[in-house]
Amino acid sequence: MRHETPRLILLLLPAGIFFTAFFLLPLSRLFAIGGSGADGFAAYAAIVTDRNYFASLLSTLALAAATTAATLVISGISGVFLQRSRFPGNAILVAMLTFPLAFPGVVIGFMVIMLAGRQGLIGEIALRLTGEKIVFAYSMAGLFMGYVYFSVPRTILTVMAAAEKLDPKLEEAARSLGASTWQVVRDVIIPGLKPAFISAGAICFATAVGAFGTAFTLATRINVLPMVIYTEFTLQANIATAAALSFVLGAVTWVVLAAARTAAGSSVAAAG
Amino acid sequence: MTEGFKPIAITLENCGKTFADGTRALHPLTLEIAASETIVFLGPSGCGKTTTLRIIAGLETPDPGGRVLFDGEDVTALPIERRRVGMVFQSYALFPNMSVAENVGYGLRVRRVAGAEAAGRVAEMLAMMRIEALADRRIDQLSGGQRQRVALARALAVRPRVLLMDEPLTALDAKLRDALRLEIDELLRRLGITAIYVTHDQAEAMALGDRIVVMDHGRVAQVGKPRDIYQRPSTRFVADFIGTMNRINGTVRDGAFVTAAGAIPWREAPPGASEALFRPEDVTLDDTAEAHLRGRLTAAFFLGDRTRLFIDVGMEKPLVTETGARRDFTHDEPIGLRIDPRGLMAL
Ligand SMILES: Nc1ncnc2c1ncn2[C@@H]1O[C@H](COP(=O)(O)OP(=O)(O)OP(=O)(O)O)[C@@H](O)[C@H]1O
Ligand SMILES: [Mg+2]
Numbered sequence: 001m002r003h004e005t006p007r008l009i010l011l012l013l014p015a016g017i018f019f020t021a022f023f024l025l026p027l028s029r030l031f032a033i034g035g036s037g038a039d040g041f042a043a044y045a046a047i048v049t050d051r052n053y054f055a056s057l058l059s060t061l062a063l064a065a066a067t068t069a070a071t072l073v074i075s076g077i078s079g080v081f082l083q084r085s086r087f088p089g090n091a092i093l094v095a096m097l098t099f100p101l102a103f104p105g106v107v108i109g110f111m112v113i114m115l116a117g118r119q120g121l122i123g124e125i126a127l128r129l130t131g132e133k134i135v136f137a138y139s140m141a142g143l144f145m146g147y148v149y150f151s152v153p154r155t156i157l158t159v160m161a162a163a164e165k166l167d168p169k170l171e172e173a174a175r176s177l178g179a180s181t182w183q184v185v186r187d188v189i190i191p192g193l194k195p196a197f198i199s200a201g202a203i204c205f206a207t208a209v210g211a212f213g214t215a216f217t218l219a220t221r222i223n224v225l226p227m228v229i230y231t232e233f234t235l236q237a238n239i240a241t242a243a244a245l246s247f248v249l250g251a252v253t254w255v256v257l258a259a260a261r262t263a264a265g266s267s268v269a270a271a272g
Numbered sequence: 273m274t275e276g277f278k279p280i281a282i283t284l285e286n287c288g289k290t291f292a293d294g295t296r297a298l299h300p301l302t303l304e305i306a307a308s309e310t311i312v313f314l315g316p317s318g319c320g321k322t323t324t325l326r327i328i329a330g331l332e333t334p335d336p337g338g339r340v341l342f343d344g345e346d347v348t349a350l351p352i353e354r355r356r357v358g359m360v361f362q363s364y365a366l367f368p369n370m371s372v373a374e375n376v377g378y379g380l381r382v383r384r385v386a387g388a389e390a391a392g393r394v395a396e397m398l399a400m401m402r403i404e405a406l407a408d409r410r411i412d413q414l415s416g417g418q419r420q421r422v423a424l425a426r427a428l429a430v431r432p433r434v435l436l437m438d439e440p441l442t443a444l445d446a447k448l449r450d451a452l453r454l455e456i457d458e459l460l461r462r463l464g465i466t467a468i469y470v471t472h473d474q475a476e477a478m479a480l481g482d483r484i485v486v487m488d489h490g491r492v493a494q495v496g497k498p499r500d501i502y503q504r505p506s507t508r509f510v511a512d513f514i515g516t517m518n519r520i521n522g523t524v525r526d527g528a529f530v531t532a533a534g535a536i537p538w539r540e541a542p543p544g545a546s547e548a549l550f551r552p553e554d555v556t557l558d559d560t561a562e563a564h565l566r567g568r569l570t571a572a573f574f575l576g577d578r579t580r581l582f583i584d585v586g587m588e589k590p591l592v593t594e595t596g597a598r599r600d601f602t603h604d605e606p607i608g609l610r611i612d613p614r615g616l617m618a619l
Pocket of ligand 1: 295315316317320323472
């Protein structure tokens with residue numbers, strides 16, 4: 001028993017080194033750089049005081065939240081359906097779902113343009129039907145579509161894995177007590193899938209907050225924080241502000257995920 | 273406490289079940305279950321007990337031609353949520369995201385029973401199952417026995433027309449199983465509810481059932497009161513499945529059944545019987561010259577209050593009997609047996 005402590009330290013060493021080298025050191029360095037500009041650590045206040053920064057922070061979070069919500073709704077319904085129904089082509093469809101996982105943001109952006117851009121499919125169809133062309137690829141809506149497109153497949157796979165583990169007896173018990181289909185969904189299926197929703201939702205949210213390539217492909221003026229950081233960093237050479245914004249972006253995301261996790265009362269989710 | 277339960281009679285008409293993959297789980301079965309009756313479906317694994325229960329519940333539809341009637345009303349097309357049946361599962365199937373009280377009150381909630389009435393009903397059910405103290409517990413904080421009490425309370429809270437139980441005690445240890453079995457028996461009699469109970473444990477079936485339906489490979493082997501099934505099994509399968517059955521080969525001659533190990537007086541022997549069956553309790557030890565059968569002891573298990581003896585009489589399997597004799601038995605010692613002719617059967 002007396003040798004426990006040294007052994008424990010020894011076992012923790014690899015994780016400790018990794019954590020220090022790739023997390024603690026860069027992050028504290030980032031934090032320090034954030035405070036190295038002309039305004040010192042007041043740069044951190046800029047995210048709230050500067051209307052532009054604050055607006056882009058809010059729109060980034062709103063976009064990520066909307067993406068997460070839409071992704072969870074779409075994936076929840078289709079994941080449970082795909083897991084439960086056997087139809088011809090089911091296996092191929094599920095296998096194809098993993099396809100977009102490897103796409104870089106640029107490709108996603110390209111696909112959004114093909115769908116909702118100036119020459120896009122949606123625009124063409126709308127033109128035929130209503131005589132008016134609908135183009136939304138180069139805006140928040142296009143970004144939203146791209147992120148949902150990117151997040152849905154992997155979330156479906158997570159939901160399917162979780163749906164397979166749901167105990168069918170719980171649904172039967174609820175129905176025997178008089179629960180309608182909708183009540184079974186609300187009281188049995190959604191609570192049963194909650195851990196999967198939380199972990200998949202956390203990854204979806206964090207990805208949407210930090211994604212850059214898609215936004216960059218669609219339009220350089222989309223007001224999301226990663227774009228702002230890029231602009232500050234490369235175009236204005238405003239390194240301190242870029243660092244401060246990056247740090248805040250990370251911290252805010254972390255806080256949002258931690259709050260969601262606590263609210264859900266679960267220890268399953270990975271905080272971004 | 274028992275008001276509000278209106279037991280119904282249940283009729284199964286030609287209810288068979290063939291699953292999509294071609295498995296014939298149940299051959300067409302017709303059965304009348306009286307109001308307030310406790311029926312036990314008994315049989316080995318895979319014989320179709322659960323399938324039958326699920327057809328009654330409304331979780332499976334019988335093959336075309338089959339009908340399920342509740343008090344004469346055809347409910348075959350009615351889904352389970354509209355049948356008002358109570359279900360209890362082997363795995364408890366309690367909602368892990370709800371407390372004990374919320375579980376018990378769930379059926380009332382989805383049926384929109386008013387708050388005060390629902391609360392009263394939940395309290396009543398918790399008291400009936402003696403789990404008031406657990407009302408606010410989470411499900412994962414309960415023992416198996418407590419979980420099954422919650423499951424019973426939950427199923428009964430909506431005043432179901434019939435209570436359906438699928439091996440509710442199988443997951444519990446032996447002592448708890450006995451205690452809860454007694455409690456369920458009392459409960460069913462007190463409530464007077466029609467109950468259908470599935471088990472593969474014949475002791476459980478004997479204790480609980482007003483009638484037992486013995487099943488084998490998707491068919492009904494025998495239906496009857498526990499005593500009838502035990503004493504007058506109609507097939508070899510039932511004879512072997514329920515309790516222990518001794519069998520010995522021989523021929524009927526002059527009012528006796530003559531075997532290689534001796535002759536058993538049997539006046540009512542069916543002519544032409546080549547095999548006699550009898551239960552261990554119809555056998556007594558007899559070392560006098562009048563013993564019916566003679567054999568040698570192959571094994572003796574001391575069980576405390578009695579000793580279980582296995583006696584080789586030159587048949588395929590040794591005969592089994594039990595004795596309260598306060599003495600030691602030695603391997604290979606000669607044993608004389610007397611058979612009570614009232615316990616003899618032929619199949
Ligand atoms: N959904 C299904 N699809 C195909 N075959 C099934 C299905 N459900 C049950 N069966 C088959 O039907 C037969 C009867 O099953 P059932 O569950 O009624 O048996 P049981 O008597 O309850 O057995 P146990 O004591 O093991 O629970 C079995 O051969 C089983 O494999
Ligand atoms: Mg079964």
